[in-house]
Structure formats: C-alpha cells, structure tokens
Amino acid sequence: MENLKVVGKKIPKLDAPLKAAGVAQYIQDIKLPGMLYGKILYSKYPHANILKIDTSKAEKLAGVKAIVIAKDMPPNFRIGFMKDNPPLKSKKVLSIRDEIAAVAATSQEIAEEALSLIEVEYEELPGIFDPLEAMKEGAPILHEEAKSNVLKLPWRLVCGDVEKAKDESAYIAEDTFSTQWVTHCCLGTSGCIAHFDMQNNLTLYSNTQIPSLAQNDFVEALNAFGLKNRRVRIIQAVIGGGFGSKLDTYAYEYIAILLALKTKKPVKIIFTREEEFFATSPRQCTITKISQGCDKEGRLTFREVEMILDNGAYTSWGATTPSVMMLPISSLYKVPNVKYTAKCVYTNNTYCQAMRGYGNPQATFAIESNLDQLAEKADIDPLEIRRINANEPGEITPQRFKITSCGMKECIEEVAKRLNWKEKRGKDKGRGVGMASLIHVGGGARVYKSDGCGTIIKMDDFGKVDVFTGASDIGQGSDTVIAQIVAEVLGIPIEDVNVINNDTEVCPWDVGVHASRTTFVAGNAALGAANRIRQQILDAASKIFEEEPSNLDIKDSIIFSTKNSEKSIPLGKVLRRIHYTTGGKMLMAEYFYDPANENFDKEFKGNLSASYAYGTHGVEVEVDKETGKVKILNYIAAHDVGKAINPLLLEGQIYGGGLQGIGYALGEKMIYKDGRLMNGNFLDYKIPTVKDVPPIQPVIVETEEKEGPFGAKGIGEPGLVPTAPAIANAIYDAIGVRIKDLPITPEKVLAAIKAKEGEKKI
Amino acid sequence: MKTIKVMLNVNNEKVTLQVKPYETLLETLRERLSLTGAKESCSLGSCGACTVLVNGTPMRSCLILTPEVEGASITTIEGLKNGEKLHPLQQAFMEKGAVQCGFCTSGMILTAKALLDRNKKPEKRDIVKTMSSNICRCTGYKKIIEAVEETSKK
Missing domain, CATH: 1.10.150.120 ([2Fe-2S]-binding domain)
Structure with a gap:
C-alpha cells in the first residue's frame, strides 16, 4: 500500500470545475427541439372516490397538445415494489399525491393553466392516517384486493432463544421510541424528458440513481403499451442530489413516457419544490418497542424489537427497509439472542422510500438510546458497555454476517479520547456527552440476484483512457474514486482518465447507487478492468524490453524495468507501436465484478455484504434549561472506512451525512395533518444551514479490508446513522431527560424538563 | 401578449430584450439568454440556488421581475471566469x-x-x-x- 501516487490523495471531484463554472447540465437545463412541457394534476383529497373527470375545457386551450387520464394507460398497469400503484388513478384516490390527469403543452404556463381547467368530481371518504388505527379490526381497507392494511411482508428474524436469555439476564431495559417523516431535499428537483424515435425506441433523460433497473422497468412499461422489442436508453443528466430518492421509478416518469408517445414529441416534466415535498417519497416514520438485556458484567444477552412502519398508500422500497434494519438489530455489538418483527401498514399518507441509511437510522436510534438505558440499570458507564460488547474481526454474527475488517473498538476509543469522555461525563449540569455506534453494509448488499457492476476501459494511442462504468455519480464522487483507481493501476496521471457514467447505451450494467456500495463494487470492477489493461501493456512492453512482464512497472506514463533502471520507454510509444503494425491492436478491457456476498435465506440469514462498515459518533451538548434548546459543543465522527481512497471526498461524506443526521435529530419533520403536508417548502421545513454546523471532527480509521479496492469499504450512508442517538444520549447526560421521539425539539426538551421537575416535587 | 422592452448589462454584455411583464430575472437568464448556471430550486427565495449579482448585490433572481431591473448590471456564474481561468x-x-x-x-x-x-x-x-x-x-x-x-x- 506504500508509494501510492493517486489513491489515498485529496483529489478534487472531477466534475467540480464544470459545476463551479455553472456549465454542468442538469435535467432542468436540457432542452430538445420541439419539446413539450408536462404537468400533473394531483388529488384534492387523501381518500376519495373519483366520480367524474372532465378534460373538455382544458383540451380547448391553445397550446395544449395532449391530456391523459387513467384510461390512456394500459389496463392493470401498476408500478411499485408490490405492483399496487397505477401511475394514473381511475376510480379511487388513496393519498394527496395521487395522480389523476396530466397535460403536455407548448409551455409550462399553458400546462399549468390547462390543469386548472380540468374538472374532477370526488366523493370524499374518511381517511386513515395512523398505522395503529389502520391495523384495528374493522378499519376501512385501502387496497381491497389485499384484504388487510398490514402488508404481506414476512419481516421476522429470530436468532437463538430470546425468552430464555431474558430469564437469565441480570438487567433488562425496555422502552418505546418513535421517528418522524423526513425528506431528501435534493436541491435539484425531480424530472425527466421522455423522447421516442421514429421506431418508437425510448430515450429517457433522467436523474435516476438506478439506470439499469430503470431501463428494465421502462422496457416492461413499453411492453404494456404494446410496444414490443423496443429499446430503452437512459441518459443521466448531472444529478442534483440523490440520497435514495431516485432509487425507484415513479409515476411522473411513466406519465412523461405516455405523453411523449401520444404527442410524438419530447416531453419534459420537472417538479416544482412544492411537488418535490409532497409528491416524492420520504423516510418512513416508525414506532419501535425494544428491550435489551445483559449479564452482571454488562455483556449483552438479548435484543428484542417490534416495529410498526407507516408505509403510506402504495409500496416503494420503503416497505423493504426492515430488511436493512435487521442489520443493526442483529449485529450492532455482540448480542447472541435476537428477535425482530416489523409490520408495514398502508395508510392514506404519502408512501415511503429509501433515504440515506435505508432504515438503519431509525433502528439505531432505538438500539443505542436503549443501550444507554441498560447501562444505567447495570450501573456501567455507557462507554464501558460499548467496549465490552464491541464487534471484532473474525466474528460471525447471529444473522450470519461474516465480519472481516472491523474497526469498531478503535472508533469507540477515538471518540472517548477526543471527547475527553471521562472528564466530561456526568459532571457539569446542563452539559453532557453521549455516544452511539453503527454497523452498515460496506461491501455491497445482495438485495437483488446480482450485486454487480461492469467496467469497460479503452486506451488511446497516447495512454489516455476512457472508463465506461455502470456506477452513477449523484454528487458523492464515484467518478473521481473510479478514476483514481484506474490511474493508480495504470501509472498514468488522473487527468488522463475520462469517466463515462451516464448512458445505458454505452455503460455496462450496475445495480445502482445504494447500500453505500459504489466505491467497493464499482471500485473493484474498475480495478479488475485496469489490471487487465495493465497486463496487456506489460506483455507488449516485455517483448520490446526482452524482460519478464513481472519485472516491469509503469509510473508517470513511462514503462520501466524494475531490474534495470536504464530500460524505460514512454507508454504512448508502446501503444502506438502495437497499434500501427500489421495485425495491430488497441487496448481494451472489461470486467464485471460481483461480490461474494449472499442473498438472505427464508429466515433472513446470510452474509449480505462482503464487508461491513463501522463507526462511532460522540457528541458534547449544552442544554438551555430555560428554552430547551440543545447546542452541540463538540462532535466527533469516527468511521472505519477500510481505506480512504480520497480523504477529501470522504470527509465530504462525513460532514454532509453528519449534518443531515443533526437535522434528523434536532429539527426536521414533515408535518402531515389528515394526509396533507403542512410544511412543504424550505421556509417551513427547516434543513440545517451553515449556522447549524457544530465543531465537527471526522476521524478516519483505516482497517485495510482485504476484499475492498485498495482496502476500501463503503461510507455513503454511515455518516448519519448514529447521529440522533448520540445526541439523545448526550442530552440525557446533560439534564437527565430522555427524548424518545424524534426530532428532539426545544419544546419536547422543555416539556421533559418540566415533567421531571414535577416528579421531584411530588 | 404585451411585452416590455428591457435593457440589461449581463456579464459585461449589453442586451435588449422583449420580456413578459411578469417574467422573473431567473426565467430571462435561463430561457432567453441560455445562462443556466443560475438554478431554480424553490421559487420562494428560500434556498439561494438562483442567486445572481444585481449591480454587485446578491439577489434571488426567482423573486425579481426582469422589468424591475431595467438598466442594471447582472453578473451570473458564467460571468466570473477570466477568459479560460476560473475565478x-x-x-x-x-x-x-x-x-x-x-x-x-x-x-x-x-x-x-x-x-x-x-x-x-x-x-x-x-x-x-x-x-x-x-x-x-x-x-x-x-x-x-x-x-x-x-x-x-x-
């Protein structure tokens, strides 16, 4: 690992110059000749029968080119994880974001005016907005064919014998925690342009984070439209933020496709910020009942978790987040006996999706808050109980995760040291410290049958390469990390690496940007392809030098003998020599990397990831007892990343994730009242600004993961996973009140302080 | 539709435009002048993605109507480079x-x-x-x- 020239260096993101210059092209910026503008009419009520839709007035408006309603979609065409969502609704609406009709017009303004001319008659129905109500017997059923509001998903994990462990535990702590809806708030709103060619092949300009899977979805849609054997090409514009929001295909995309098909023109749909708030899918809210036990020495004996998730009206990947929640529930710290059940419940609220962490933040909030409660019962320092139970390399967890590299202990110690834990804890009234750890997948996650990514590299006559990767860049910097790996292996400057990552017509398959998998999986794919090119170069050079390829190396685009320093030749010269000759060749290589991880079996057991990422966050807070306001005085974020391929971008993930976590912990909440969003804009839904940035210190722990490219593991999501419980634990240390319901607002803190003082008086 | 004639100095270039009376500066820059560096993200003045300099002062171009800034000097992100050199x-x-x-x-x-x-x-x-x-x-x-x-x- 020594003498690395490109890997491990703080290299600016490759597309940063374009973005800083303001010339990067986002979906908002792309225009095609003859392009029309699409707009969607949403439901007026969260639950209603649709009696009549009259589009006749809108059709007469000059500039309107098409209006579509449910009957224009193929009958029985449904989208979503459980295929329960028709992109346009015909008889019934189940949420306020239900799509009823759509218009394509020659301008945005005309499209908007046309929407106002569409007349819809509804019969309003009573709605169900609380998952507990929806689970009661006799509650109205949202999806009649499903016969129950509880989704038929088998979220149940049992490891060991929890009941027996309970009997044998010296201490048990039990409580209930809840979390709120929060939303991604990508600065670039959702949008697409659908365009058919003369043969009805579809090109979709998109900002999806799953180009290959989206391509499949749209091929299926074209089949449903009766367009068999047509090609679908996804071209990604520069993506204005993802965080999980673009992990599925959505009704608006199918509507744009339908409008484009009807008008034979390109159709663009761009969400307004208002739509982005109410018509995209947030992180789901949860109610979690948890109990954990330990023996006299503080060793964990069991963990039992029951969870209820408000799924909303339709299914997307949000309904599958319990599969990732199992990860911390079964394997955060050593815990031999585990039981977990989760119910996802249909309500007339907005439907939920993946968001950075994919369920892990909700589960970790409950586990790590409750662990402090257990430590208090057992009279053990919260730092000590974490030391005692920390995960270690070589462990096989109850869910059968094979832990390879594991820097959890180092992360805990770094936090304890840098936070000055012993000095600060339990001393100063009104000030306190808390910590919380995380486990996350760090080597891909086999949620589909393939967890792979392909890379193709071609080299020109001068040693410059084009790298075609399946891995999308959503701002996190995968373009740069992939270029660094290729440059390192080939001994060329990073400027000579061009990464192409946005077109399914030329880029190989990839399962998508999710599960913090891109550096690990796409990085390994790039590494594999680069190694193959390198071998071809060295084989060719070995003939020129009359030297074994193994005695050759490349640095600064010069091939040289490691045995005889006088033998050297510029890379370009070799390339031209083997190209411009009879029977010549140009260098190309491909590699498809699919990690050796496992799908869960029927009991949800198996080695989901090829490696696991760890981290610990520690925080010192000051709580104002008069106002309930929590101020973060110091924040340490220690992460085991295997190896930092690019510390600059890595810090960016930790700072960015950390601040999203702080927003989740202390303020952000989508306020839904009877199925309607009350704060759908940046004035009323406050995301952190620069004024909310605490003194935050990232600590990078390198454990050199054997399976990772140059030893690296994933870091995309971990930065926000343990934030909320670390803060909640620090607040408890500061003022002795525990907030169990996110976000931890000053109102809740103040109420808890008052309640506690009331108890004292009695 | 009635339009209004507006003269602006955009990135040191004089332009004369016929704009809609209710057209925002953001729309003028993006749609008429193809200066797409200013972004539309919230349309409420709450996020700052559309910020441009109007006579040197940072302003939300999504909240300004173009006729209001008749004669003003506008600097967008595209106007910051010095030749090929980034600011x-x-x-x-x-x-x-x-x-x-x-x-x-x-x-x-x-x-x-x-x-x-x-x-x-x-x-x-x-x-x-x-x-x-x-x-x-x-x-x-x-x-x-x-x-x-x-x-x-x-």
Whole structure:
C-alpha cells in the first residue's frame, strides 16, 4: 500500500470545475427541439372516490397538445415494489399525491393553466392516517384486493432463544421510541424528458440513481403499451442530489413516457419544490418497542424489537427497509439472542422510500438510546458497555454476517479520547456527552440476484483512457474514486482518465447507487478492468524490453524495468507501436465484478455484504434549561472506512451525512395533518444551514479490508446513522431527560424538563 | 401578449430584450439568454440556488421581475471566469471539496463573491452569517466555509 501516487490523495471531484463554472447540465437545463412541457394534476383529497373527470375545457386551450387520464394507460398497469400503484388513478384516490390527469403543452404556463381547467368530481371518504388505527379490526381497507392494511411482508428474524436469555439476564431495559417523516431535499428537483424515435425506441433523460433497473422497468412499461422489442436508453443528466430518492421509478416518469408517445414529441416534466415535498417519497416514520438485556458484567444477552412502519398508500422500497434494519438489530455489538418483527401498514399518507441509511437510522436510534438505558440499570458507564460488547474481526454474527475488517473498538476509543469522555461525563449540569455506534453494509448488499457492476476501459494511442462504468455519480464522487483507481493501476496521471457514467447505451450494467456500495463494487470492477489493461501493456512492453512482464512497472506514463533502471520507454510509444503494425491492436478491457456476498435465506440469514462498515459518533451538548434548546459543543465522527481512497471526498461524506443526521435529530419533520403536508417548502421545513454546523471532527480509521479496492469499504450512508442517538444520549447526560421521539425539539426538551421537575416535587 | 422592452448589462454584455411583464430575472437568464448556471430550486427565495449579482448585490433572481431591473448590471456564474481561468472562488470551491452535487454551487459562489467584494478580509462569523442565506444538502457546509476563507486569505 506504500508509494501510492493517486489513491489515498485529496483529489478534487472531477466534475467540480464544470459545476463551479455553472456549465454542468442538469435535467432542468436540457432542452430538445420541439419539446413539450408536462404537468400533473394531483388529488384534492387523501381518500376519495373519483366520480367524474372532465378534460373538455382544458383540451380547448391553445397550446395544449395532449391530456391523459387513467384510461390512456394500459389496463392493470401498476408500478411499485408490490405492483399496487397505477401511475394514473381511475376510480379511487388513496393519498394527496395521487395522480389523476396530466397535460403536455407548448409551455409550462399553458400546462399549468390547462390543469386548472380540468374538472374532477370526488366523493370524499374518511381517511386513515395512523398505522395503529389502520391495523384495528374493522378499519376501512385501502387496497381491497389485499384484504388487510398490514402488508404481506414476512419481516421476522429470530436468532437463538430470546425468552430464555431474558430469564437469565441480570438487567433488562425496555422502552418505546418513535421517528418522524423526513425528506431528501435534493436541491435539484425531480424530472425527466421522455423522447421516442421514429421506431418508437425510448430515450429517457433522467436523474435516476438506478439506470439499469430503470431501463428494465421502462422496457416492461413499453411492453404494456404494446410496444414490443423496443429499446430503452437512459441518459443521466448531472444529478442534483440523490440520497435514495431516485432509487425507484415513479409515476411522473411513466406519465412523461405516455405523453411523449401520444404527442410524438419530447416531453419534459420537472417538479416544482412544492411537488418535490409532497409528491416524492420520504423516510418512513416508525414506532419501535425494544428491550435489551445483559449479564452482571454488562455483556449483552438479548435484543428484542417490534416495529410498526407507516408505509403510506402504495409500496416503494420503503416497505423493504426492515430488511436493512435487521442489520443493526442483529449485529450492532455482540448480542447472541435476537428477535425482530416489523409490520408495514398502508395508510392514506404519502408512501415511503429509501433515504440515506435505508432504515438503519431509525433502528439505531432505538438500539443505542436503549443501550444507554441498560447501562444505567447495570450501573456501567455507557462507554464501558460499548467496549465490552464491541464487534471484532473474525466474528460471525447471529444473522450470519461474516465480519472481516472491523474497526469498531478503535472508533469507540477515538471518540472517548477526543471527547475527553471521562472528564466530561456526568459532571457539569446542563452539559453532557453521549455516544452511539453503527454497523452498515460496506461491501455491497445482495438485495437483488446480482450485486454487480461492469467496467469497460479503452486506451488511446497516447495512454489516455476512457472508463465506461455502470456506477452513477449523484454528487458523492464515484467518478473521481473510479478514476483514481484506474490511474493508480495504470501509472498514468488522473487527468488522463475520462469517466463515462451516464448512458445505458454505452455503460455496462450496475445495480445502482445504494447500500453505500459504489466505491467497493464499482471500485473493484474498475480495478479488475485496469489490471487487465495493465497486463496487456506489460506483455507488449516485455517483448520490446526482452524482460519478464513481472519485472516491469509503469509510473508517470513511462514503462520501466524494475531490474534495470536504464530500460524505460514512454507508454504512448508502446501503444502506438502495437497499434500501427500489421495485425495491430488497441487496448481494451472489461470486467464485471460481483461480490461474494449472499442473498438472505427464508429466515433472513446470510452474509449480505462482503464487508461491513463501522463507526462511532460522540457528541458534547449544552442544554438551555430555560428554552430547551440543545447546542452541540463538540462532535466527533469516527468511521472505519477500510481505506480512504480520497480523504477529501470522504470527509465530504462525513460532514454532509453528519449534518443531515443533526437535522434528523434536532429539527426536521414533515408535518402531515389528515394526509396533507403542512410544511412543504424550505421556509417551513427547516434543513440545517451553515449556522447549524457544530465543531465537527471526522476521524478516519483505516482497517485495510482485504476484499475492498485498495482496502476500501463503503461510507455513503454511515455518516448519519448514529447521529440522533448520540445526541439523545448526550442530552440525557446533560439534564437527565430522555427524548424518545424524534426530532428532539426545544419544546419536547422543555416539556421533559418540566415533567421531571414535577416528579421531584411530588 | 404585451411585452416590455428591457435593457440589461449581463456579464459585461449589453442586451435588449422583449420580456413578459411578469417574467422573473431567473426565467430571462435561463430561457432567453441560455445562462443556466443560475438554478431554480424553490421559487420562494428560500434556498439561494438562483442567486445572481444585481449591480454587485446578491439577489434571488426567482423573486425579481426582469422589468424591475431595467438598466442594471447582472453578473451570473458564467460571468466570473477570466477568459479560460476560473475565478479564485470557483477554484477554491473545486479544490476544497466544496462541490458535491453542485446544484447550490453557483448561488454559493456568487453570494461569497459579493461578500469578498465588500469586505476583503471577513471574519469567520461574517462568512457564516452571509453564507447562511443559501442551502446545501450535500456538503455539510464545512468545506464551503473553508473555500471562502481560503479565497479571502489570498
């Protein structure tokens, strides 16, 4: 690992110059000749029968080119994880974001005016907005064919014998925690342009984070439209933020496709910020009942978790987040006996999706808050109980995760040291410290049958390469990390690496940007392809030098003998020599990397990831007892990343994730009242600004993961996973009140302080 | 439809346009002049992604009607480069890792430029106060502050 020239260096993101210059092209910026503008009419009520839709007035408006309603979609065409969502609704609406009709017009303004001319008659129905109500017997059923509001998903994990462990535990702590809806708030709103060619092949300009899977979805849609054997090409514009929001295909995309098909023109749909708030899918809210036990020495004996998730009206990947929640529930710290059940419940609220962490933040909030409660019962320092139970390399967890590299202990110690834990804890009234750890997948996650990514590299006559990767860049910097790996292996400057990552017509398959998998999986794919090119170069050079390829190396685009320093030749010269000759060749290589991880079996057991990422966050807070306001005085974020391929971008993930976590912990909440969003804009839904940035210190722990490219593991999501419980634990240390319901607002803190003082008086 | 004649100086170039009476400066820049560096993200003046300089003052172009700024000098992100050379702030944003998805970047850089134009050596608290007008969801702001600080030291 020594003498690395490109890997491990703080290299600016490759597309940063374009973005800083303001010339990067986002979906908002792309225009095609003859392009029309699409707009969607949403439901007026969260639950209603649709009696009549009259589009006749809108059709007469000059500039309107098409209006579509449910009957224009193929009958029985449904989208979503459980295929329960028709992109346009015909008889019934189940949420306020239900799509009823759509218009394509020659301008945005005309499209908007046309929407106002569409007349819809509804019969309003009573709605169900609380998952507990929806689970009661006799509650109205949202999806009649499903016969129950509880989704038929088998979220149940049992490891060991929890009941027996309970009997044998010296201490048990039990409580209930809840979390709120929060939303991604990508600065670039959702949008697409659908365009058919003369043969009805579809090109979709998109900002999806799953180009290959989206391509499949749209091929299926074209089949449903009766367009068999047509090609679908996804071209990604520069993506204005993802965080999980673009992990599925959505009704608006199918509507744009339908409008484009009807008008034979390109159709663009761009969400307004208002739509982005109410018509995209947030992180789901949860109610979690948890109990954990330990023996006299503080060793964990069991963990039992029951969870209820408000799924909303339709299914997307949000309904599958319990599969990732199992990860911390079964394997955060050593815990031999585990039981977990989760119910996802249909309500007339907005439907939920993946968001950075994919369920892990909700589960970790409950586990790590409750662990402090257990430590208090057992009279053990919260730092000590974490030391005692920390995960270690070589462990096989109850869910059968094979832990390879594991820097959890180092992360805990770094936090304890840098936070000055012993000095600060339990001393100063009104000030306190808390910590919380995380486990996350760090080597891909086999949620589909393939967890792979392909890379193709071609080299020109001068040693410059084009790298075609399946891995999308959503701002996190995968373009740069992939270029660094290729440059390192080939001994060329990073400027000579061009990464192409946005077109399914030329880029190989990839399962998508999710599960913090891109550096690990796409990085390994790039590494594999680069190694193959390198071998071809060295084989060719070995003939020129009359030297074994193994005695050759490349640095600064010069091939040289490691045995005889006088033998050297510029890379370009070799390339031209083997190209411009009879029977010549140009260098190309491909590699498809699919990690050796496992799908869960029927009991949800198996080695989901090829490696696991760890981290610990520690925080010192000051709580104002008069106002309930929590101020973060110091924040340490220690992460085991295997190896930092690019510390600059890595810090960016930790700072960015950390601040999203702080927003989740202390303020952000989508306020839904009877199925309607009350704060759908940046004035009323406050995301952190620069004024909310605490003194935050990232600590990078390198454990050199054997399976990772140059030893690296994933870091995309971990930065926000343990934030909320670390803060909640620090607040408890500061003022002795525990907030169990996110976000931890000053109102809740103040109420808890008052309640506690009331108890004292009695 | 009735249009209004407006003269503007955009990035040191005089332009004369016929605009709609209710047309925002953001729409004029993006749709009429193809200057797409200013971004539409909230249309409420709450995020700062559409920030441009109007006579040197950072303003939300989504809230300004073009006829209101008749005769004004407008600087957009496209006007910051000196020939092929990026402005020191653009350079610092790039090098410091202050750019992730990049959607907020134009507005951030122009907001910072206006600050440094009126105060060459701002204190960190001035930078924080000024930059708090703009939202970023990716970076956690830390490196944005560093980029502005770094530029101010040059």
